[in-house]
Amino acid sequence: MLTSADTETSLAFPILIGDIGGTNARFALLIDAFAEPKLFPIIPTTSYASIEEALQTSILDKTSVQPRSAIIAVAGPVNDDDIPLTNAGWVIRPKDMIEALSLEDVIIINDFEAQALAIASIGEEGREQIGPGTVLESASCAVLGPGTGLGVAGLLHARHTWFPIPGEGGHVDVGPRSARDYKIWPFLEPLEGRISAEQLLCGRGIMNIYRAVCESLSFEPTLADPAAVTTGALSGADEKAVETISLFSTYLGRVAGDMAMIFMARGGVFLAGGISQKILPALKQPEFRQAFEDKAPHSELLRTIPTFVVTHPTAALSGLAAYARTPLRFGVSTEGRRWRA
Incomplete structure (x- = not known):
């Protein structure tokens, strides 16, 4: 009312x-x-x-x-x-x-303020959980959205009010950790001297990873766009595409875990946007949650935080509509x- x-x-x-x-x-x-x-x-x-x-x-x-x-x-x-x-x-x-x-x-x-507003307004039917964890009601949340770029926002709850926290978290630095990271990292092109999360976790990021995977194997890239890479990966028809989306899921898990700790997101971490929806089968594989939870000395904490893919077809508009109806909430x-x- x-x-x-x-x-x-x-x-x-x-x-x-x-x-x-x-x-x-x-x-x-x-x-x-x-x-x-x-x-x-x-x-x-x-x-x-x-x-x-x-x-x-x-x-x-x-x-x-x-x-x-x-x-x-x-x-x-x-x-x-x-x-x-x-x-x-x-x-x-x-x-x-x-x-x-x-x-x-x-x-x-x-x-991504709108995406954060959506988290407070869509129900369970608008999201699909990946892995373990239980939502702590009225706890903080984090939202990430790989798309044309990488959007990041937080959602905090205080005084019976949801506060969306916008930012440019998609531009944080990322670096290699595993042996396979070190194999492809020399083939990633730095932007003004660094590799940011957005250079890997968006549409063009998929292509950056794909080309690096191919070049690290001295293989000529044959797939022309992110849709071709994700299709080849999900069907299992292209080994380089499978490796690309496996790495993409790993890096998304790492950054999502970082944001979970920054916002202490016991209300959940939500992956928004079309890419997350399209690669949902890949995100359900072990790589995403393993990378999300691999945050020593806080891995045990991360295992309790749930992660979701937002499946609502117009989540941001839903969030804006909720705000337009009752702005003081x-x-x-x-x-x-x-x-x-």
Whole structure:
């Protein structure tokens, strides 16, 4: 039930909610606090010069119900009036959105804040557990999402409120540990002198690992894109692809375990995004959980923390809708991130 405090801070309905990643943008319209979001077709970010053009052409021209407000999650930090996306060409300018689309109110947050909000709003039917561990209710959570890049966020609970914690955890350093790591590491190309998690744990990261595996064996790479590598790995048809996804699962487990310790995520660690869903069979193999738990002197602690793949098809939009309905139930800071007409 909506409280008076919720109503005082609410955006005006109808509310446009959006999740803009490095490759695709997803939008929905929330008519009121009790309606299910009306989903629109996915928009490739390269198909339009700006978000205003994309929204006007693909959505607003095709619905009789026009939004009064918008809350948009973007793949990149939100610092000022010009918000460039980390892995896409759009620059989000909320003042331009208000003027061009006749909006009254716009909130922009980080895309993995939306993923974190989703964790608090989707049920067991929207996730699949990998390995052991039990959720400790109201405990902190961590969310990782290998996609166009690697998104990371935390979700903390205090004073009956969920607080999403955005960040750029996908850019932490990673290094070799095992004998097979040392075989492929010389064939990974550093970015400004270092290897970050995002160079391994995203779509292009799959290709970086695949090429390194092939080159370490003096084998010419034959697979052209991440989809071909994951298909070859899951079918068992390509040994180099199998090794690639095995290593990908291992590195994802290591970084997920690091984030579990950083956030003391006894509420669970959640893997979001399409890549995690696609390679779910591989993540159920021993490599992911073994790497996740291999955190001496805290391995025993890590064995108690559950890990999940988020299977909800529009998890971020679900999280944004939950926030739009009852904003005071979530500790989302809008300072410097809210624009009004």
